Amino acid sequence: MPQGIPTPPLVGGKAQTLVTDPILQSYVFQSGIHKPEHSNLLSYKYPQYYLTSMMDRLGPSEPLGQDVWSWNVMDRTRRGGTIDSVDSGDGTATVVLTTQYAWTSAQPGYLIVGDIIRVADGDESGRLLRVTATGDSSATPGLQEITVVAQEGGNVTLTVPGGAIVAASVFGHATNAFGEASDAPAGRIFLPEEEWNALQIIRRSFSISGSEFTNRTWLKDGSAWYFTVEDIHMKEFALDREIALMWGIRQGTGVKSTNGLIQFAIDNGIENTFASGAGVAESDLRDHIKDMFKEGVGNEIYVLCGADFLADAQVALRDYALNGAISYGAFGDNVAGLDFMSYKFMGKTIHFAHYNLFDDAEVLPVVTPAAGVINYSNFSLWLDLGTGSNGEKLISQKHKELDGQSRKFIHAYEVGMMNPNGPNGGQVSSGKDAFTIHYLSEIGLECRLPNRLGILRANS
Numbered sequence: 001m002p003q004g005i006p007t008p009p010l011v012g013g014k015a016q017t018l019v020t021d022p023i024l025q026s027y028v029f030q031s032g033i034h035k036p037e038h039s040n041l042l043s044y045k046y047p048q049y050y051l052t053s054m055m056d057r058l059g060p061s062e063p064l065g066q067d068v069w070s071w072n073v074m075d076r077t078r079r080g081g082t083i084d085s086v087d088s089g090d091g092t093a094t095v096v097l098t099t100q101y102a103w104t105s106a107q108p109g110y111l112i113v114g115d116i117i118r119v120a121d122g123d124e125s126g127r128l129l130r131v132t133a134t135g136d137s138s139a140t141p142g143l144q145e146i147t148v149v150a151q152e153g154g155n156v157t158l159t160v161p162g163g164a165i166v167a168a169s170v171f172g173h174a175t176n177a178f179g180e181a182s183d184a185p186a187g188r189i190f191l192p193e194e195e196w197n198a199l200q201i202i203r204r205s206f207s208i209s210g211s212e213f214t215n216r217t218w219l220k221d222g223s224a225w226y227f228t229v230e231d232i233h234m235k236e237f238a239l240d241r242e243i244a245l246m247w248g249i250r251q252g253t254g255v256k257s258t259n260g261l262i263q264f265a266i267d268n269g270i271e272n273t274f275a276s277g278a279g280v281a282e283s284d285l286r287d288h289i290k291d292m293f294k295e296g297v298g299n300e301i302y303v304l305c306g307a308d309f310l311a312d313a314q315v316a317l318r319d320y321a322l323n324g325a326i327s328y329g330a331f332g333d334n335v336a337g338l339d340f341m342s343y344k345f346m347g348k349t350i351h352f353a354h355y356n357l358f359d360d361a362e363v364l365p366v367v368t369p370a371a372g373v374i375n376y377s378n379f380s381l382w383l384d385l386g387t388g389s390n391g392e393k394l395i396s397q398k399h400k401e402l403d404g405q406s407r408k409f410i411h412a413y414e415v416g417m418m419n420p421n422g423p424n425g426g427q428v429s430s431g432k433d434a435f436t437i438h439y440l441s442e443i444g445l446e447c448r449l450p451n452r453l454g455i456l457r458a459n460s
Contacts, residue, residue, distance in 0.1 A: 054242055054245070054246065054261075054304070054355070055238075055241065055242050055245060055397065057302075057385065058245075058385075058393075058395060058396060058397050059393070059396070059397075060397075061396075061397035061398060061399045061408050061443065062396055062397065062398050062399070062446075063398075063399060063400070063401030063402075063406065063408075064199065064398050064399065064400060064401065064444075065400075065401070065402045067198060067199040067256060067400060067442065068196065068197075068198045068199070068252050068256070069196065069197065069198075069199075069398070069444075069446075070194050070195060070196035070197075071194075071195055071196070071446065071448060072192035072193070072194055072195075073192055073193050073194075073195055073448065073449065074190065074192040074193075075192070075193055077190050078173050079101075079110055079173060080170060080171060080172040080173060081099050081100060081101060081110070081111075081117070081170070081171055081173070082099065082100045082168060082169070082170050082171075083097050083098070083099060083100075083167055083168065083169045083170075083171070084097075084098040084099060084100045084137075084139075084140060084143055084167060085097070085098045085137075085139050085140065085167050086167065087137070087138065087139050087145065089156070090156075091155055091156070091157050092155055092156065093149060093150070093154070093155050093156065094132070094147060094148075094149055094156070095129075095147070095148055095149075095156040096145060096146070096147050096148075097145070097146055097147075097148060098137040098139050098140050098143050098144070098145050099111070099143060099144050099145070099146060100143060101143065101144040102142065102143065102144070103135075103136050103137065103142060103143055103144040103145075104142075108134065108135075108136075108144065109134060109143075109144025109146075110144065110173075110188075111131050111134055111144065111146055111173070112131065112134065112185055112186040112188070113131055113132060113133060113134060113185060113186070114130070114131065114176045114177065114178050114182075114185045115130070115131045115173065115175075115176050116128050116129065116130050116131070116151055116174045116175050116176055116177055117129050117131070117148070117171040117172065117173060117174060118171060118172045118173075118174040119169065119170075119171045120170075127150065128150070128151040128152070128174060129148035129149065129150060129151065129156065129171075130148060130149055130150075130151045130177060131146050131147070131148055132147045132148065132149055133146070133147040134146050134147075151177065195447075195448075195450075196250075196252070197250055197258055197259050197398075197444050197445060197446060197447075198250055198251060198252045198256040198257065198258055198259075198444060199256065199258060199398065199399070199400055199442045199443060199444040200244050200248060200256060200257045200258040200442070200443060200444060201256070201440065201441070201442045202237070202240050202241055202244060202440070202441045202442075202443070203438070203439065203440050203441075204233055204236065204237045204240065204438075204439045205436055205437065205438045205439070206229065206233060206436070206437055207434050207435065207436040207437075208226045208229070208434060208435065208437075209418075209433060209434045210416075210417055210418040210433045210434060210435075211433070212224065212225065212226065213226050213418055213420065213435075226420070230437060233437070233439065234439070237439045237441075239357075241441055241443060242357070243357070243363065244257070244258060244260065244443070245258065245260050245261065245397065245443070245444075245445045246260045246261050246262055246357070247260045247262050247263070248260035248263065248445070249263055250263070258443070258444035258445050259445065259447075260445060261381065261383070261395070261445065261447065261453070262381065264445075264447040264450040264453055265381060265382075265450065265453035265454065265455050266455065267450065268450035268451050268453065269382075269450055269451060269452070269453030269454050269455060270288065270291045270292050270295060270382075270451070270453070270454045270455070271454070271455040271456075271457075272284065272287065272288045272291065272454075272455070272456050273456070273457055273458065273459035274456070274457075274458060274459070275458070275459070275460050276308075276369055276375070276378050276458035276459070276460055277460070279308075279312030279315070279316075279378075279458075280309055280312045280313055280316060280378075280380075280456065280458075281312075281316050282316040282317060284316075284456065285313065285316065285317075285343070285345070285350070285456070286345055288382070288454060288456045289301075289345050289346055289348055289350065290346065291454075292348075292382065292452065292454050293346050293348065295451045295452050296452065297348065297384050297452045297454075298348075298384045298385075298386035298452070299347060299348055299349060299386075300348075300349050300351065300384075300385070300386065301348055301349070301350050301351065301382055301383065301384060301454075302351050302353070302382075302383045302385055303350060303351060303352045303353070303380050303381070303382050303383070304353060304355035304358070304380065304381045304383070305352055305353065305354055305355060305358070305379075305380045306354075306355070306358035306359055306375075306376050306377035306378055306379045306380070307354060307358070307359045307377050308375075308377040308378040308458075309377070309378050309379055309380050309456075309457075309458075310352060310353075310354050312378075313352055313380075314341065317341075317343055341353070350382075352380075355381070357376075358376040358377060358379060359376070359377050364376045369457065369458040369459055369460060370459065370460065371459060374457060375457075375458055378457060378458035379455070379456075379457040379458070380454075380455070380456045380457065381453070381454070381455060382453060382454030382455070382456065383395065383453060384449070384452040384453070388448055388449065392448060393446075393448075394447070394448050394449050394452065395445070395446070395447050395448075396445075396446045397443060397444075397445060397446075398443065398444045398445070398446055399441070399442060399443045399444075400442040400443075407440065407441065407442040408441060408442075408443065409439070409440075409441050410438070410439065410440040410441070411437075411438075411439055412437075412438045412439075412440075413435060413436075413437060413438075414429065414435060414436040414437075414438060415428060415429050415435050416428060416429065416430050416431070416432035416433060416434050416435050416436075417430075417431060417432065417433045417434070418433065418434065418435050419435065420435055420437075
């Protein structure tokens with residue numbers, strides 16, 4: 001009830017016919033005939049948490065005909081290795097080594113005759129060893145055994161850091177070499193890994209009686225409270241969708257759910273940490289960029305930050321801001337609520353922006369960060385939103401659709417005796433003096449190269 005209305009108000013009639021002069025406002029107001037001064041605007045305490053800018057940035061959703069889908073990712077096609085044991089010939093022209101490659105008759109290891117491996121050595125160029133034979137290990141059956149000779153000739157006498165070549169020494173696959181009129185080498189097969197995800201059905205519903213639907217309010221133009229409630233439900237539903245794409249966990253059976261960006265980053269991305277007491281420093285940013293550089297990340301990296309992280313990052317980069325080396329607005333005006341600050345290092349442009357949900361304590365309770373516990377206010381998610389070698393988007397939304405029947409977003413009315421979208425009367429679906437609003441989305445996320453995601457966060 002608005003402030004100032006008497007409870008209970010005085011009533012009129014003979015009992016209230018009094019001799020008084022002058023007439024004071026309290027007498028009239030208490031009778032209940034004054035109209036209270038009440039704003040017709042509804043203010044929201046936390047409007048920032050309704051922004052769903054990440055989904056906007058991912059661009060148009062792509063349709064799928066199934067609720068579980070997969071895609072292929074080719075990992076590194078060249079492999080280094082580790083020596084499991086030195087079997088014989090140490091210090092002679094021919095040495096037999098057991099590697100840690102698995103060996104079976106159907107899949108006989110990785111190295112083939114003619115391959116040259118490179119072992120770090122006291123010689124700055126390293127030592128090159130050529131494989132002359134391979135087979136199942138006599139020392140450890142089930143691992144690949146190789147016979148090697150020094151490519152430059154002489155004995156295989158190595159002085160790798162820490163001593164001669166021993167178990168646990170590592171090597172790289174360099175190249176290969178063959179003699180004149182040689183036979184063809186054995187072949188290799190390269191097979192991609194299959195990644196997959198599932199679509200998640202997200203729903204909200206609410207009902208309103210016919211009587212309440214026709215009640216006038218003091219808000220806006222006097223429209224029913226239903227219209228405000230519907231607007232709130234729409235915003236909350238958009239949050240449901242965004243939170244699923246950010247924090248979802250993959251479940252492909254039963255009640256299905258989609259893997260979100262955070263889980264893709266935790267499982268496959270580059271994660272680095274810093275002490276929360278000191279806050280993120282420029283050296284932390286540089287080291288993290290360097291690690292992502294090695295994964296082939298694109299030249300534009302978008303970093304969603306919690307408030308604590310962004311504040312410390314701006315302090316860490318204050319010298320660049322003072323000297324005009326930082327630009328703003330790199331993410332574009334088309335994205336609601338995101339105004340990025342940019343920083344360049346190693347040819348990469350890093351765009352920072354506050355991501356409101358990282359500081360929404362009703363979604364992400366405030367906790368003390370630790371090894372397995374994230375305080376999202378002191379957290380950052382690094383995204384490569386570019387394209388792959390075939391032009392495919394690295395991160396994209398998906399939704400269920402077939403033959404023009406889209407389930408990306410369904411907004412439906414279940415009409416009873418009242419119809420919110422037309423005249424009342426005539427044929428109705430039920431005799432209930434109310435109607436129900438339903439929202440439904442069946443959506444998911446595809447992340448093709450999750451190794452290019454990054455997490456930089458406080459750990460203590």
